[in-house]
Amino acid sequence: MDASPHVLVVDDHRDIREPLARYLERHGVRATVAGNAAAARRALRAAAVDLVVLDIMMPGEDGLALCRHLRETTHIPVILLTAMAEDTDRIVGLEVGADDYVTKPFNPRELLARIRAVIRRTGSLPPGRGPRTAGTWRFDRWSLDAGRRELVDEDGVVTALSTGEFRLLVALLERPGMVLSRDQLLDLTRGRRAAPFDRAIDNQVSRLRRKIERDPKNPRIIVTEWGGGYRFVGEVERI
Amino acid sequence: MDASPHVLVVDDHRDIREPLARYLERHGVRATVAGNAAAARRALRAAAVDLVVLDIMMPGEDGLALCRHLRETTHIPVILLTAMAEDTDRIVGLEVGADDYVTKPFNPRELLARIRAVIRRTGSLPPGRGPRTAGTWRFDRWSLDAGRRELVDEDGVVTALSTGEFRLLVALLERPGMVLSRDQLLDLTRGRRAAPFDRAIDNQVSRLRRKIERDPKNPRIIVTEWGGGYRFVGEVERI
DNA sequence: GCAATGCGGTACATTCTGTTACAATTTTTT
DNA sequence: AAAAAATTGTAACAGAATGTACCGCATTGC
Numbered sequence: 001m002d003a004s005p006h007v008l009v010v011d012d013h014r015d016i017r018e019p020l021a022r023y024l025e026r027h028g029v030r031a032t033v034a035g036n037a038a039a040a041r042r043a044l045r046a047a048a049v050d051l052v053v054l055d056i057m058m059p060g061e062d063g064l065a066l067c068r069h070l071r072e073t074t075h076i077p078v079i080l081l082t083a084m085a086e087d088t089d090r091i092v093g094l095e096v097g098a099d100d101y102v103t104k105p106f107n108p109r110e111l112l113a114r115i116r117a118v119i120r121r122t123g124s125l126p127p128g129r130g131p132r133t134a135g136t137w138r139f140d141r142w143s144l145d146a147g148r149r150e151l152v153d154e155d156g157v158v159t160a161l162s163t164g165e166f167r168l169l170v171a172l173l174e175r176p177g178m179v180l181s182r183d184q185l186l187d188l189t190r191g192r193r194a195a196p197f198d199r200a201i202d203n204q205v206s207r208l209r210r211k212i213e214r215d216p217k218n219p220r221i222i223v224t225e226w227g228g229g230y231r232f233v234g235e236v237e238r239i
Numbered sequence: 240m241d242a243s244p245h246v247l248v249v250d251d252h253r254d255i256r257e258p259l260a261r262y263l264e265r266h267g268v269r270a271t272v273a274g275n276a277a278a279a280r281r282a283l284r285a286a287a288v289d290l291v292v293l294d295i296m297m298p299g300e301d302g303l304a305l306c307r308h309l310r311e312t313t314h315i316p317v318i319l320l321t322a323m324a325e326d327t328d329r330i331v332g333l334e335v336g337a338d339d340y341v342t343k344p345f346n347p348r349e350l351l352a353r354i355r356a357v358i359r360r361t362g363s364l365p366p367g368r369g370p371r372t373a374g375t376w377r378f379d380r381w382s383l384d385a386g387r388r389e390l391v392d393e394d395g396v397v398t399a400l401s402t403g404e405f406r407l408l409v410a411l412l413e414r415p416g417m418v419l420s421r422d423q424l425l426d427l428t429r430g431r432r433a434a435p436f437d438r439a440i441d442n443q444v445s446r447l448r449r450k451i452e453r454d455p456k457n458p459r460i461i462v463t464e465w466g467g468g469y470r471f472v473g474e475v476e477r478i
Numbered sequence: 479g480c481a482a483t484g485c486g487g488t489a490c491a492t493t494c495t496g497t498t499a500c501a502a503t504t505t506t507t508t
Numbered sequence: 509a510a511a512a513a514a515t516t517g518t519a520a521c522a523g524a525a526t527g528t529a530c531c532g533c534a535t536t537g538c
Binding site: 401402403404434436437438439442443446465466 | 493494504505
């Protein structure tokens with residue numbers, strides 16, 4: 001993702017998306033184009049897209065709907081193109097969950113700066129969706145093999161993790177020291193929203209603690225932020 | 240932080256910052272104002288600011304310098320106010336690390352929408368306010384492990400702190416010798432404002448004293464400033 | 479199919495926090 | 509100096525949040 005970000009440009013006007021794509025390519029940004037929402041979905045399935053630039057005024061399924069869909073199913077950041085400097089549109093766009101917006105006619109240099117800013121900002125988030133499937137993490141006395149989804153302690157003793165436990169642990173490991181709400185954790189591990197009185201995360205945390213904490217009654221790795229969520233404590237090494 | 244975000248408005252024009260602050264307050268955003276960079280720094284030390292709205296064209300130490308400083312020392316997001324819709328300014332602003340910018344004259348409704356968007360976006364970033372989650376403090380006979388929220392005395396005996404006690408203690412440790420009102424402490428520990436007859440802080444202080452004071456009846460570490468608030472007394476070492 | 483496993487809902491115990499009430503203390507007023 | 513008012517300390521209580529055992533359902537592997 002660092003080397004060269006991959007941006008999907010979605011706009012129904014060929015004379016906007018093509019020059020923009022060429023401009024981005026000239027400046028070290030891989031660009032893919034789509035003329036409508038359906039093509040955009042195809043492109044998203046086919047490639048690892050890091051960011052979407054999206055015209056909200058398109059025929060058919062419009063940009064806002066696609067933006068909502070992106071928000072609900074992925075973490076891919078979105079920059080909206082809005083037809084006019086119209087306040088309501090801007091605000092609706094941001095509330096649909098776009099990361100930024102640019103009004104037409106736009107200065108491509110500015111759009112590029114915003115693309116870079118959004119990617120820098122969200123760079124610490126998981127690419128696309130879901131935990132990584134390779135690599136090794138070290139924390140506390142544990143070593144986590146991401147490929148096998150196994151925990152190995154100092155003596156080489158292996159503890160198996162379920163899918164849910166693994167995803168929860170990786171979500172926390174990727175953000176050490178950060179307080180993650182139950183909502184966020186549910187989003188990161190299951191890609192869904194919390195129902196009222198949803199205790200799924202509490203349960204999963206409880207199960208995970210039983211496996212990784214020396215004393216599950218006094219957790220020192222996954223600590224509770226009362227009224228806030230959970231936080232991973234300690235050094236995390238990634239190898 | 241969920242309850243109501245706290246925004247610091249920094250602008251040297253009273254007729255901009257004051258109406259803006261009132262507008263934000265009317266819409267559920269706590270607002271503090273500062274007329275220059277020095278006042279802004281003071282406000283940042285004294286309160287738990289979630290976001291800074293900053294005029295980049297100010298006499299003295301200008302907005303960009305303050306913005307840079309914020310970026311280097313905190314994670315508090317920044318929205319710049321720029322005098323004109325001038326492309327270079329915009330891009331310089333974003334590269335200095337601002338999260339967004341708004342050009343004057345601005346629509347307060349739009350600025351509010353952007354404030355909300357930035358806070359939502361950065362909500363999952365490491366807390367810019369709130370207690371540090373790493374490091375160790377030493378004071379009196381205690382050693383406080385910030386990551387584990389545990390107090391350790393000279394003999395290695397561990398005393399656990401609740402989330403609220405820990406946040407209160409860190410708020411005081413970060414400002415030794417300073418008198419902090421109940422309002423400020425409530426802001427720093429819970430991110431909320433005091434209700435009439437709010438005794439939450441008094442109680443939390445009482446509970447904390449029970450844990451850290453040799454003689455809770457004669458507190459020597461957290462002393463009461465009658466009519467003012469509380470003050471941490473003694474040396475604080477940070478390692 | 480059937481057993482094993484994992485997950486989420488439910489229920490209940492526990493912990494934490496804020497409110498209330500009242501006593502103690504300090505300041506202000508008389 | 510005494511009385512009144514304001515402020516603070518804290519015990520007791522209540523409500524909310526959290527921990528987790530248990531159970532049923534779904535999925536997986538045989």
